Amino acid sequence: MEQEMRIGEEVKNKNLGGDKKKMKKKIAVLVGITLCTMLLISPALASNGDTLDIYGNANEDDTIDMRDLTYVKLIFFGKKPETELADAKYDGKINPLDFIQIKLIIVGKEKEITIVDSADRIVTVKKPVERVILFHYGATEAIRSIKATDKLVGIGCTRTSREFYREFKDLPDVGYVTNPNYEEILNCDPDVVLLFANIPCHEIRCERIRDKLN
Template identity: 40%
Template sequence: MKIHAWLAVILFASALILPALAESFTLKIYGNANMDEAIDDQDISCVQGIIDGKEKSTELADANHDGVVNSEDIDHIKHIIQGDEDTLTLIDTANRTLTLKMPIERIVAVTDDSAEALRVLHATDKVVGVSVETLENFVYLPEFNQTPNVGKWNEPDIERILTLDPDLVISYKSATPKYIEPKLNGTHIPSVALDLYRADDLPVEMRMLGYIVGKTAEADKYLELFNKVADTVSEKTSTIPEDERVRVYLEGSADLKTYTKGKGGDLACTMAGGINLASGLEGSYPEVESEWVMVQNPQVIVRLAQPSEIPCGYETDDPSGFEAKRNEILARTGWSNITAVEDNRVHMLLYEFGASPGVPVTIAYMAKWFYPELFEDLDPQAIHQEYLTEIQGMDYDLKKRGVFVYPP
């Protein structure tokens, strides 16, 4: 549904509050007795304090999830720390409590984000089934090219999944209760809901996945990069007054489609210190009128695109598609008076950055575009290269290959 300028909801105060990027989180795995970001010796001390009556019990103190906190929970925590626990009980992103039989050796990744996350954790050898979306992304995710196809994320092939006999199925928070869990009910196959693309949930989800697949060190390495970018940006943007923050129009992978509050592009924009002008609109990805954009008069325009729409990303070295779309945006009727167009602050960006484990790259690029003077020394391409080379182990030279932003 198109939203006319005169009906648009102007940003409300809560949408203007810039969240801390590298804020702490609670790892929702039973055994995390002190409710912090990891399971370690401090949790053993916490459980002992609960047993001795010196500390109050916590939601996650019952490590073996048997209904009582006692010395057996201390033993279970020790096994989790050592990585040889026989069960792991957790609360996933869909707020479902489930107990997994460990170790997890066979995984069906029903989303391309979970496939990428498993490569980040160097656990691709555990993947026995992937989505159509992953197979279509064969240049970026070549490890899975010969992996069995289990259908689309919203149309999973349950029969195929059953024949693969996985220890675990991973899908989105919205998809797992709807498409996966009911159809696996009565089987021995558990499913876990992890989005693995939202900037706000990625830290806790990546660490949880690290425990699930026994790759906690690799999860920590990813979080170091995430927090490095987050802290660098937050340190300089958190003190910017609301009325001085850059006003941004985000356009999705279709003309005049935008992002509302809480969507992947919105989260990255907000975390980079920008104000998403469409944050308060209704719907998830509403289509707006061209006049609405002109009335909002953004200072920066970011157009996100997918390879299925415009040749871009890892599959091409030719930026002409990005260049043509940007020129089209600049030439839209009446847009020459928009501040972003007047100031030549219209940017093309690969869509997957804003909604994938690679979101720190988007945050870096957006921060650079929003506040070039503040981030004169920030090098988003170097961060992207580190994500590919150091985190994922990819042999891909960004100075020679790919089209991810335009202008370069």
């Protein structure tokens, strides 16, 4: 009897340990629809005319390429002024590690990437991003455009939205920005949770979601 109780307690502790380990996983919580394409394809392919808000975009144009590598080297040797996004490693200094990081971003081999989201938050995301939760159905169009719908593991939506986008109706429902289902979010085990704050009250709620998950 005592042995059975001891075995049962060991199993319980093992399960609790697994849950704690799962809870410790760093989930990147971001605001902005265009971040979908930034994270799921190589930033070197991004080009929409606006500044690409990724650290490593040293010349602050709309993509990351060899021109950024040249530019950051010129900064390092004192030939160019330092730009906000030149610190590719986001470690507070310009050095050869930034050269390496930019090269990795160009070839799509970076292990992490630091971006500025649409709420002006600086967030470092582990790569590759394989599991994504969206809290706005509009972002599914961006996911579709890069043929990455297989990365979606959960969607937060209204009932009307779910009826409209029937192809995603079987994905777990993680609630809505106003009433997120945190248990379901954790069950989905996402790498990234993507939010959309188009009105001031949603910005506050997005902050709450980020604080809860991190």
